[in-house]
Amino acid sequence: MRRWASPVLQGLVLAAAVVLIVLLPRFTSEFRLGQFTYVGIYFIALLGLNILTGYNGQISLGHAAFMAIGGYTAAILILGQKGFELAGHDPAQVIPEHGMRALFTIPIAGLVTGVIGYLFGLPALRLAAVSLALATLAVAVSFPALAKRFEHLTGGGGGLSLPLPHAPFGWDISTPHWLYYEAWVTAAILFVVAWLLVRGRVGRAWRAIRDGEIAAVSSGVSPAVYKTLAFGISAAYAGVAGALFAIQVSYINPDTFPVTLSILLLASVVIGGLSSLSGVIVGALVLEFLPIYAQAPPVLHLNFAKQAGPVVFGFVLMVIVLLVPGGMASLIRRITRPLTAALARKA
Amino acid sequence: MNRALLALAAVLAALAVSIPGAFGRTLETATPTATPGVTSSSITIGGTFPLSGPASLYAPIPRGMEAYFNWINSRKGPDGRKGIRGRQIVWKYYDDGYNPAQTVQLTNKLILEDKIFADVGSLGTEHNQAIRPLLNDRKIPQILVATGASYWGLQHKQYPWTIGWQPDYIAEGRAYGLWITKNAANAKIAVFYQNDDYGKDYLRGLKIGLGAKKSLIVSEQSYEATDTSYASQLARQKASGANTWVLLSIPTPTVRALATAKALNWKPDTIVINSVSAIDSVMAAVASRAGPEYVNGAISSGYLKNNNNPKYSNDPIVRRYQALLAQYGPSGADSKNGFYFYGFAKAYDVVKLLYNAGKNPTRASLIKATQSMNWVNPYMIKGIKVKTSKTDHFPISQLKLARYGNGTFSEFGPLIKGR
């Protein structure tokens, strides 16, 4: 499918986006920069969820739990047994004795979560869409109770405080800047990986399964292999996002990744546009900023009640589903297409 | 597609090159000459509270504080000037939805955008725990936090910029334990607690208070936020033959538990309800569903005057609270809601501390002021002193037991020293 006018233009837009992301810190305050770091983190989680739901047609209402697994993995590795003891916890024996540099825990968190997600994908193979939605929701709902029960690993309900983040290797860069680049460089790498996956053989297999499993089988694609693979990769993305989140917040407890986050993640993917990698950025922006601006819209000078955030979020989601099936990505495409067509004609 | 890839590679290279460009900027506080949040005409403080979501019943607290600060800003103080020594209090508070990750993000907003002088009265145990390292690292006072966990006082050495306020859960639990040993030496106690630090702190305090009589506890059952029915736990508590029931649960579970006990036909002789849930609206809900016998005579504790008790209906402070809330509070604020009163009591101590921080308050002078608190807060029960020292970091450690009857709690017995 060639949705955009030309690959050159596509590259240009991407380049513009990258330049914007790189230059953003020069124009924003430290706090705004923090918000855009969260956008980067959500971007990664949504990329993963879109691979699963958008490209492979498997629904997940449990991605916050996968983020939590990544977050806890990172937190445990950063603290080590020594860190647990310092904070007054009794650490489990499986925890390494000494803490690790935060940066290195990110890929490990992704790997661990990916493996867990892959294993979860095995029984999930047997579930129809509805049951899968329920099963993943069940994981999200159960996670806090499990995290509390295994206190030696998670610090229980009180959670784990991490050392405040700093730039590693003695780099002379402010902490918010470091966290921003850490999140976005990771996001860029994972974006490229997702892009290559989706464009390639694997992506074709995923889409074939999504659009009709039996037809896919008859053309030689094994749903079992590719569906579990999608689950594993998607979970790994969530795990990386969770690790970055834990490092950014420098605190983690069972309430940090509530069930509502799982639901909002899925909603954001749809708002951005299913099976659209570029839509993910819109989803991430919506997830970070909509709840804030719904309470006090910037232009309208209205001051809604604090409860307005979720209400607006829900309505936006419904409107998108009803009126703009392809999400914001398709809306943008629809607006820009005449423009790009005109450009192409001129050239 | 290849060209797009090429373009991408090019931008990634550009990215790699341009990052060092950003290194040069060191944004982090270039040694401020003045104290952040303090100008000649204003002093900015802030906090985080659950204004939406399940814990938003606490939302009146910051609004009550706001009403009190508004009044302080408009009245002439003892020095003949409005506000704090002529500085207007600017009070910023945000909704964290009771999610610690949001608390961290919004506290960063308070620090970086609003440039607060101090974080004041933020609500929630885990939530304050999450922001404690970052506030202490920046040497920003985190004072009079709205949680009864014991860490704030106990871990002063590690986190000297943090201080609590209300009597801690351990102290309160201990008071119940002491009361039971004195008044019901042969009690058989069942404890129903929330399975987290809050519930467990209470349980620990209760056991300390019971001391050698710890064995009086015949049943300990916990609940999770995801439980929709407590019948399973309570059936076991009933079967244990307990006659004294200690509820260490937050409001909604407390109401549910009492109604479930009624459905199981279990009526312990003595019911103890922790102060977090000892709210008149909670008791009214229980009375209507489980029956008045489940609330009348219930034991709890308090340190603030109960503004709904007829005993205080002519108390000048309660009267003034009602008038000030009507004038400076949000429109339609119900003065019967004890959380507004809590907000006033807290704000009273905040104002005291800001005064005591001196003519030119600094963050260090504010913390110094928190270490020599010694006054009577008129919103509190008579005899209670707000007191701290270099070695005592628990501002309020006295409380009184209270008994429910005639639609509200009435304090009784002597003042109990919590620590």
Place this chain on the structure above:
Amino acid sequence: MALPLAVVWSQVAQQVTSGLAAGAIYASLALALVLIYQTTNVVNFAQGEMATFTTYIAWTIMNHGVAYWPAFVLTLLIAFGGGVTVERVLIRPVEHRPELVIVILTIGMLIAINGLTGWIWGPEVKAFDSPFPNRSVIVGGVAISIQDIGTFCVCLGTVVVLWLFFRFTTLGLAMRSVAFNPDASRLMGVRVGWMLALGWGFAAALGAVAGMMAAPTVFLDPDMMLVILIYAFAAAVLGGIDSPVGAVVGGLLLGVVINLLGSYVDFVGQELRLPTALAVLLLVLVIRPRGLFGRVVVRRV
């Protein structure tokens, strides 16, 4: 793991009884889910929030001095109207889109209605009246509250009424035929669109019953149905998402199993009741994807 020696028969019976009481509530909401699934092939994630919202409406009506049963009936009517409206306005336009899209639409409803409830009625817990006294009768050392018996009877009564409706009325037959084969029904002159809307209306009314039965024990709170919905889901999927009997059996089974697990299996305790129940559920699903009573699903090519 060992069973404690002191397994007293009356205590086991007490656990089972209170499990049945909780299960009856899961069952009635599960029934609403099944009803919608049967007629429209949609799983409605907003079912719980719709129930909560209508229960608040009932509370408001009663607060204006209306007696319980008139308020009950009025609420059912409002819920029914609401359900029909939701189907006509929101679900109709996406009827032929993939299942995923419809699920996401109902998730949007879940978010919006939950927020709206908190916005309108505030977070404070509210007592909700019950038509049944909150006393209990004692049978062989087991306390059974009349409230629980009432809830149980209402739940069973609803199943019977539904069954009679679908079995013996023309409208019921029409609705069943639409669920079974919409195209053929259309040719037979059944107004398919309206049948689907009616299905939503009935489900919303059923949800309202579940909410009003649950509220006296769990108390009114904007989030009261959030977890109950999960149990109801589990019950419906366990029973087979298209089987009303399955939903009821699934709900009751779930209520009892959770209580017994929490009381008699030490490793599970009170903390891991929900995760364990859900893990068991997953296991059942993996072995038997269509649930206990469900029909074999024929997959579309």
